Amino acid sequence: MDARVKAGVSIRSAVKRYGHVVALDDVSLDVAQGEFVSLLGPSGSGKTTLLGILGGFVQPSSGSVWVGERDITFAPPHKRDIGIVFQNYALFPHMTVGENVAFPLRARREPKAGWARKVADALAMVELRGYEGRRISELSGGQRQRVALARAMVFEPQLILMDEPLSALDKQLRETMQIELRALHRRLGATIVYVTHDQREALTMSDRVAVLKNGKLVQIDTPERLYDRPCNAFVASFIGEATLLPVTRAGDDAVRLGDAVLRAAEPLPDADKLLLAVQTEKLVIDSGDAAPDANRLSARVTEVLYQGESLRVFAKLADGTSLSLRQPGNHDARHRIPAPGSPVSVALSPRDTIVVPA
Numbered sequence: 001m002d003a004r005v006k007a008g009v010s011i012r013s014a015v016k017r018y019g020h021v022v023a024l025d026d027v028s029l030d031v032a033q034g035e036f037v038s039l040l041g042p043s044g045s046g047k048t049t050l051l052g053i054l055g056g057f058v059q060p061s062s063g064s065v066w067v068g069e070r071d072i073t074f075a076p077p078h079k080r081d082i083g084i085v086f087q088n089y090a091l092f093p094h095m096t097v098g099e100n101v102a103f104p105l106r107a108r109r110e111p112k113a114g115w116a117r118k119v120a121d122a123l124a125m126v127e128l129r130g131y132e133g134r135r136i137s138e139l140s141g142g143q144r145q146r147v148a149l150a151r152a153m154v155f156e157p158q159l160i161l162m163d164e165p166l167s168a169l170d171k172q173l174r175e176t177m178q179i180e181l182r183a184l185h186r187r188l189g190a191t192i193v194y195v196t197h198d199q200r201e202a203l204t205m206s207d208r209v210a211v212l213k214n215g216k217l218v219q220i221d222t223p224e225r226l227y228d229r230p231c232n233a234f235v236a237s238f239i240g241e242a243t244l245l246p247v248t249r250a251g252d253d254a255v256r257l258g259d260a261v262l263r264a265a266e267p268l269p270d271a272d273k274l275l276l277a278v279q280t281e282k283l284v285i286d287s288g289d290a291a292p293d294a295n296r297l298s299a300r301v302t303e304v305l306y307q308g309e310s311l312r313v314f315a316k317l318a319d320g321t322s323l324s325l326r327q328p329g330n331h332d333a334r335h336r337i338p339a340p341g342s343p344v345s346v347a348l349s350p351r352d353t354i355v356v357p358a
Helices: 045-057 095-105 111-127 139-154 172-187 199-205 224-228 233-238 331-336
Strands: 011-019 023-030 036-040 062-067 082-084 157-162 192-196 208-213 214-221 244-248 253-258 260-263 274-279 293-307 311-317 322-327 341-350 354-357
Touching: 011 045, 023 045, 023 199, 036 045, 036 199, 045 082, 045 157, 045 192, 062 253, 082 139, 095 111, 095 139, 111 139, 111 172, 139 172, 172 199, 192 199, 199 224, 208 224, 208 233, 214 224, 214 233, 233 244, 233 274, 244 260, 244 322, 260 293, 293 322
Parallel strands: 036 192, 036 208, 082 157, 157 192
Antiparallel strands: 011 023, 011 062, 208 214, 244 253, 244 274, 253 260, 274 354, 293 311, 293 341, 311 322
């Protein structure tokens, strides 16, 4: 099965209103051919509405949707050449695995003579070769997810949409499937738009992540830049475990936090009110081995929480400002962390000193 011939998708000035409620507010988004883009945001941000517009289940109040050079804004779902994987998989329990995967071929009235080969190829892609005769009730959660994916790919769609397909799985299986889906995407070169509310999932799987809030597209970027260079306080707080601390300007590339002046690697944003966005793992306890140019803060440890692979350390600056650090949970690191009540020096690299508009 040649599933590598795909097309990009373009959403142009999409608006969706439900009465006086604006669910999607002038969103434009281009997804390149073969790209994996995640739509990330809290409940009510508009990500599911945007996916519904792409799939044809929701009609935009204004704007348009293009796949390649084809305007599909008002095309019904079954004529969009789009594969969809739903949150609950939407598999038919009375059908076998093979019958489930073949369903899109039957719905599109493709010649029955070619069904067996296409179903076998699709199942081979998701490493379920030979499962055609199995019942859905005989499969694990991960296997059902793969069957749903095979069904979405069997008719070689131009675009695959995924609506939180891993949310029903347990943590360990979900993380395993994230890696498998990413590897499958690279192997097929498919164009995928993926909805999730899980920040780590979006960062793990995506070429780019589009962050939405209140129906607006706030920022779209690579996972690295989104994490290291958030455009505002919302993105900084939503991605990872950021602590947002009010700071004052102390130069073109420096801010004041309490008695300390912290230098950033980039010029400060042009805003009256500023926040320092500190990811917990980028603050480190300075044992004398921090880089010479590191920003340093004097604090006092208030609490240490053991969380398995890491330790969450809470501390306060002299002015009462609270900090949160995440340190490795290995034996040596645990014994270097001062006990609650002890003074501690905290280091932050200028490259990790991220200042955003308040």
